Amino acid sequence: MGDITAPDLSLAALAPLLFVFGAACVGVLVEAFGPRGNRQPVQLAVALVGTLGGLVSVLLLAGRGEVTAGGALAVDGAALFLQAVIAGLGALSILLFAERALDPARSAFVTSAAVPVGSPRDREQAMSPRVQTEVYPLATFAIGGMMLFAASNDLLIMFVALEVLSLPLYLISGMARRRRLLSQEAAVKYFLLGAFASGFFLYGLALVYGATGSIRLSDVRAYAAVGGADVLLVLGLALLVVGLMFKASVAPFHTWTPDVYQGAPTPVTAFMAACTKVAAFAAVLRLLYVAFGTSEWTWRPLVYGIAIVSMVVGAVLGLTQTDLKRMLAYSSIAHAGFLLVGVIALGAGSDGGGSGLSSTMFYLLAYGLTTLGAFAVLTLVRDGDGEATHLSQWAGLAQRSPLTAAIMGIFLLALAGIPLTSGFTGKFAVFRAAIEDGAWPLVLVAVLASAVAAFFYVRVIVLMYFSAPAEEGPTVGVPGLPTTIALAVTVTATLVLGVAPGPVLDLAQRAAIFVG
Amino acid sequence: MTLTWYLVLAAILFTIGAAGVLVRRNAIVVFMCVELMLNSVNLTLVTFARATGTLDGQVMAFFVMVVAAAEVVVGLAIIMSIYRTRRSASVDDANLLKY
Numbered sequence: 105m106g107d108i109t110a111p112d113l114s115l116a117a118l119a120p121l122l123f124v125f126g127a128a129c130v131g132v133l134v135e136a137f138g139p140r141g142n143r144q145p146v147q148l149a150v151a152l153v154g155t156l157g158g159l160v161s162v163l164l165l166a167g168r169g170e171v172t173a174g175g176a177l178a179v180d181g182a183a184l185f186l187q188a189v190i191a192g193l194g195a196l197s198i199l200l201f202a203e204r205a206l207d208p209a210r211s212a213f214v215t216s217a218a219v220p221v222g223s224p225r226d227r228e229q230a231m232s233p234r235v236q237t238e239v240y241p242l243a244t245f246a247i248g249g250m251m252l253f254a255a256s257n258d259l260l261i262m263f264v265a266l267e268v269l270s271l272p273l274y275l276i277s278g279m280a281r282r283r284r285l286l287s288q289e290a291a292v293k294y295f296l297l298g299a300f301a302s303g304f305f306l307y308g309l310a311l312v313y314g315a316t317g318s319i320r321l322s323d324v325r326a327y328a329a330v331g332g333a334d335v336l337l338v339l340g341l342a343l344l345v346v347g348l349m350f351k352a353s354v355a356p357f358h359t360w361t362p363d364v365y366q367g368a369p370t371p372v373t374a375f376m377a378a379c380t381k382v383a384a385f386a387a388v389l390r391l392l393y394v395a396f397g398t399s400e401w402t403w404r405p406l407v408y409g410i411a412i413v414s415m416v417v418g419a420v421l422g423l424t425q426t427d428l429k430r431m432l433a434y435s436s437i438a439h440a441g442f443l444l445v446g447v448i449a450l451g452a453g454s455d456g457g458g459s460g461l462s463s464t465m466f467y468l469l470a471y472g473l474t475t476l477g478a479f480a481v482l483t484l485v486r487d488g489d490g491e492a493t494h495l496s497q498w499a500g501l502a503q504r505s506p507l508t509a510a511i512m513g514i515f516l517l518a519l520a521g522i523p524l525t526s527g528f529t530g531k532f533a534v535f536r537a538a539i540e541d542g543a544w545p546l547v548l549v550a551v552l553a554s555a556v557a558a559f560f561y562v563r564v565i566v567l568m569y570f571s572a573p574a575e576e577g578p579t580v581g582v583p584g585l586p587t588t589i590a591l592a593v594t595v596t597a598t599l600v601l602g603v604a605p606g607p608v609l610d611l612a613q614r615a616a617i618f619v620g
Numbered sequence: 621m622t623l624t625w626y627l628v629l630a631a632i633l634f635t636i637g638a639a640g641v642l643v644r645r646n647a648i649v650v651f652m653c654v655e656l657m658l659n660s661v662n663l664t665l666v667t668f669a670r671a672t673g674t675l676d677g678q679v680m681a682f683f684v685m686v687v688a689a690a691e692v693v694v695g696l697a698i699i700m701s702i703y704r705t706r707r708s709a710s711v712d713d714a715n716l717l718k719y
Contacts, residue, residue, distance in 0.1 A: 220704040260680055267687045271694045278698055288702045289714045295698050296650055296711070299691055300641050303657035306684060307634055310661050313677060314627075314668035363717040 111174025118172065118179075119161040120187055121255070124248040127154020131241030140234075147240040148202045152195060154244050158251065159191035169619045171257060175320055178257035178390075181615035185465055186254040186386040190379050193472045194247035196590045197375035200480055201239055205584030207281065207490070211235040212369045212483070214281045221284045230281070239279060242272035243375065250383035257394070259309045259319040259344070262387055266305065266351065269383060270298050273376060277368035282490035290367025297350070297360045305347025311340030321395040329398040338402050344391060345406060352384035353433075354410055354440040355417035362425075365433035370491055373429060374479035377436050378472040385443055385468055389461060393450050394618050400450075407444055411546060415441030415553035422560050428482055428493045431560060432475065435519055438557050439471050442534060445550050449537035459540060462616035463533035466609055470518075470526035470601050477594030478515040480587055484508055485578050492578035498564065500573025505580035509568045511595055516565055518598045520558040526601030533609065626667040633660035647699045647709040651692075658688045 115122070131150050138146055162184050169180040204210045213236045215229045249269030256262040278291025313319050315336035316327040328337060346357065353361040365373045396403055418438025425431040446467055449460030485492050485501065485508065492498070502509035518525035531554065535547045583591070601608060633656060640653030662681040669677025703709045 218701060220701075222705065260683055264683060264687065267690065271690060274694055274698060278701065285705065286716050288698070288705065289716055291698045292647060292702050292711070292714055293717070295695050296641070296647065296654070299651070299654045299695065300638075300657075303634075303637070303654055303661070306658060306661045307664070309680075310664040310668065310677075313665065313680070314671070317668075317672040317674060319676070319680070367717050 111176075112172060113174075114170060114172040114179075117165065117168060117170055118177070120158040120165070120191065121248060121251055123157040123161055124154050124191070124244060124251060127151060127157070128241050128244035128248055130154075131244055135238055135241060143237045144202070144204075144235050147237040148198070151198045151240040151244050155191050155195040155198060155247055158247075159188055159195065162188040162191060166615075169617060171322075171619055175322075176258040176261045177252075177255050178321075178394075178619050179255055180619040181617035182389065182461065182465065183255040183386070185612060185615035186382060186468065187251045189382050189465075189469045189472060190247060190250045190254065190386075193378040193382065193476055194243070194250070194375070196476055196593060197371060197379065198240065198243060199586035199590045200371035200374055200476075200483065201243060202586045203371070203483065203584055204235070206483060206486065206581040206587070209233065209281055212281055212371055213239050213276075213279045214284060214287075217275075217279045221288070226284075236279070239276050239372075242276050246270075246272040246276075246375075247379065250379055250386075253383045254386035254390075256387070256390070257321050259312060259321070259324075262391070263302070263306060263309060266302060266347075266387075269380070270302070270351070273372075273380065274298060276372050277364055277376070279372075280367070280369040283367075286367040287369065288367075290364045293360055293367075294364045301347050301350035301357065304343045304350075308340045308343030308345075308347060311336050311343065313340075315340060321390065324395040325398055328396060328402075341396055341402055342406065345388075345403065348384055348388050348391065349410060352381060352388060352440050352443075353437055354444065355414040355437050356410065358414070358417065358437045358440075361437055362430045362433040365436070366427060366429045366493075370429070370479055370483045373432075374476045377432070377479060378476040381436065381440065381443075381475075382468045382472050385447075385464065388447060389450070389464060390618065392447060393461065397450070404448065407448055408543070408546060411441050411444035411448060412549050413441075414438065414444065415550055419553040419556040422557060425560070426495045428495060428498065428564070429479075431495075431564075432478060432482075432519075435557065435561070436475065438553060439475075439519075441553065442531060442550055443467055443471075445538045445543070445546055446534035448543050448546060449534070449541040459533070459537040459613075461618075462609070462612040463530070463537045465616060466605070466612040467530035467534050469608070469612075470530040470598075473594045473597045473601075474515050474518040474526060477591060477598065478512065478519065480590050480594065481508060481512045481515065483587065484581050484583055486581050487578040495564070495567065497574065497578050499567050499571035500577070501568040501580070503573050504577065508580050511591060512568065513565050514595055514598060516561040518602065520561040521554050522558075524599075524602045526598045526605070529602055529605040529609070623667050623671050626663060630660045630663040630667065633657075633663065645710050645712050647702075647711050650711060651695050651699065655688060655692075658684055 252265035280287035350357040422434035446464030518527035521527040637656035665677040
């Protein structure tokens with residue numbers, strides 16, 4: 105029996121993760137022992153310190169490329185770039201969670217999620233000014249899981265990170281203060297389908313382990329390079345991809361997306377749409393590039409097919425929606441398809457990270473900021489029953505609040521991919537990478553899908569500017585400081601990344617390195 | 621006795637679980653089917669650990685058990701909260717969100 109050697113552990117490289125998970129643990133302690141009166145500001149401060157501290161420590165690590173924790177984590181350019189994106193978007197989402205000025209009940213979250221809907225206690229708590237603060241540590245845990253997901257160099261760590269990010273999300277999507285039945289239903293659907301998908305991921309893990317005798321991505325790569333067509337390995341890869349595509353809400357694994365995006369509290373929807381998408385694609389990129397980069401023929405046809413399905417489903421079903429949250433959910437499915445166009449181009453630049461990787465990373469940053477901003481605008485437009493998300497209620501919004509309509513207009517144009525917004529830069533970069541890789545039929549479908557999708561974004565703009573406002577229309581709330589900051593950051597980023605994307609594109613180009 | 625039979629058994633269990641998730645109506649039963657899928661994965665992992673002569677697979681099975689336990693906590697909490705409201709755990713009754 106040999107001696108047990110301790111795995112190498114570079115604490116510096118783990119600092120971002122330690123920061124975020126540490127803040128989440130402190131948040132749990134505050135929840136248990138802190139006085140109820142000032143929990144909200146304390147929890148907000150802890151969560152922001154954690155995520156922003158994570159962001160700063162990622163930036164300090166820039167340029168590093170190492171494998172640590174006994175080979176389980178890869179801290180490389182791509183991981184650090186995407187971790188920074190997740191931490192930044194996470195901090196912005198936490199600001200949205202903390203908004204107290206918009207809802208008369210001072211929070212988007214129910215005081216006690218365990219109280220049955222419609223009971224006398226529920227009516228009592230609906231009007232009570234107490235705010236619930238459990239969402240902050242839960243969201244911080246989810247952010248930590250997403251950052252771990254982006255850096256995992258080992259299928260088991262990937263699975264654990266997947267669950268660490270998913271379990272808090274299941275809970276917080278069921279915690280809306282208003283329309284609680286919808287929110288609970290969203291949580292049940294998300295949970296059951298999410299657990300189903302992680303079962304597939306896990307079975308894929310087991311098959312890859314059986315085929316290669318290892319779950320380290322680099323070992324899988326080495327095996328795949330010489331092993332050739334191994335049924336177990338290819339089957340395992342397919343199951344892993346199914347599990348990840350579910351999280352990334354790619355059609356045909358998207359069925360949960362519209363329901364959950366609609367039912368969850370809007371700040372949580374913003375969080376899921378932005379951060380979960382980035383984390384899921386971070387894992388997809390790492391799995392396909394590091395583990396299966398040498399056996400591209402196994403996954404290219406699969407990804408090619410689901411990219412097309414996702415773009416078409418997102419664009420076409422988005423046309424038929426009458427609820428803005430659902431419409432943005434289908435938009436998120438279409439964007440997942442566009443991101444897969446970049447994933448297809450992964451192999452374009454042979455070694456050293458093709459332009460597919462860097463353009464996908466840029467697209468994730470641009471899309472995350474824009475979609476977060478768009479959902480933040482949705483929290484502003486309200487009627488007596490909470491947020492007014494039906495399309496007809498947005499008629500003539502520009503006359504009620506020109507500023508809100510203008511901001512929403514910018515986000516919608518960016519989602520449609522109109523020049524001078526970040527959406528255009530991202531789409532252009534991704535499509536160019538795919539054409540360089542010879543995938544022009546896919547780009548053709550993507551451009552057509554963009555054109556179809558542009559119709560439903562522009563329809564909202566036309567409705568806001570050129571329709572008469574309804575008599576009993578919604579009011580536009582005046583946001584407090586947190587939402588104002590989040591909106592200012594996202595609008596600025598959407599415009600800056602559209603007008604002068606050069607520095608960030610360069611940064612993504614330089615960061616597009618995988619070790620492992 | 622070859623190890624193949626264990627793998628076949630695990631695959632059958634996984635298929636039963638996956639089919640159960642798709643056809644059963646009660647949220648608790650659906651959830652039990654998910655657990656069946658996870659446990660069939662455990663069987664696969666342990667079998668492969670034996671086949672490859674490494675301990676990794678057995679350790680992974682422990683990870684899966686821990687994660688499954690965490691999932692039970694969260695899942696049952698969510699299912700309980702919706703049951704207390706609707707007096708039903710049927711996934712067909714949860715039909716407010718559509719189209």
